[in-house]
Amino acid sequence: MQKKYFIFSIILCLIISCKSNAGDINGTIDIDKKIVEQKENIDKHNKQQSIKHNIANPAATRCVNDGYKLEPVIKNGVTVEYICINPETGLECEIWRYFRKECQLTR
Numbered sequence: 065m066q067k068k069y070f071i072f073s074i075i076l077c078l079i080i081s082c083k084s085n086a087g088d089i090n091g092t093i094d095i096d097k098k099i100v101e102q103k104e105n106i107d108k109h110n111k112q113q114s115i116k117h118n119i120a121n122p123a124a125t126r127c128v129n130d131g132y133k134l135e136p137v138i139k140n141g142v143t144v145e146y147i148c149i150n151p152e153t154g155l156e157c158e159i160w161r162y163f164r165k166e167c168q169l170t171r
Contacts, residue, residue: 123163132169
C-alpha cells in the first residue's frame with residue numbers, strides 16, 4: 065500500500081512540475097515579446113533622432129561649394145577624416161582646417 069502512495073506521490077509531483085514549467089515557458093515567451101517590443105521602440109527612437117539630426121557637415125559643404133573635391137581618409141577600413149582637394153593644383157587640406165581658414169588650396 066505504501067508503494068502505491070509513493071508512486072502516486074511521484075506522479076502527482078511530476079504533473080504539478082510539468083504545469084509549473086509550462087507557466088514558466090509562457091512567462092519566458094512574454095518576457096521575450098517585451099524585450100523585442102523594447103528593442104523595436106529603441107530602434108524607432110534612434111531612427112527618428114537620426115532623421116532629426118541629418119544635417120550636412122558645414123566644413124564639407126564649404127569645400128564642395130567652393131569647387132573642391134572632398135575625399136575620405138581611410139585607416140584600417142574606417143573613415144577617420146575628410147580632406148578637401150583642389151583638383152587643379154593638387155593642394156589638400158583637412159576640411160575643418162579649411163573651414164577655419166587655417167590653410168589655403170590656391171597658390
